[in-house]
Amino acid sequence: MLITSMGISQNNIDRTAKQQMFNLQYEEAEKTYLRGIAIEPNNISYKNELGLALMMQHKYKEAEIVFNKTLLSNPNNVTAIWYSAQSNFTQGNCEVATELFLKVKKLTQKASIRHKVAHDFIEKCKSKSMI
Secondary structure, eight states, rough: OOBBBTTTTTGGHHHHHHHHHHHTOOHHHHHHHHHHHOOOTTTTHHHHHHHHHHHTTHHHHHHHHHHHHHHHTTTTTTHHHHHHHHHHTTTOHHHHHHHHHHHHHHSSOTTTTHHHHHHHHHHHHTTTTOO
């Protein structure tokens, strides 16, 4: 088992960061996911969750950079699209959010939670006349 310089084993990075997110320790989760990415640079899950940790700290521009990098290499990564859509919706960028939520709907099954919630977000944008 590989131990990082911060004393967290590679196997425990995800568990530690998820616990930090659960405890609303977003800055700590950001640092933990960055350590994980340093060990596993191709771990898409770490990158998506890093973006979420940034988003929860209202670091939307930094989060979008993370999501966009993921989407460059994997344009149909539903999690990155979903988080980016939520980030844009939160910032009032309903036109972009709607485009992304439509992509989520296209990539997910009609019965899935994300499909249904994406539809709800799109309707919220329409009702607020934000697009």
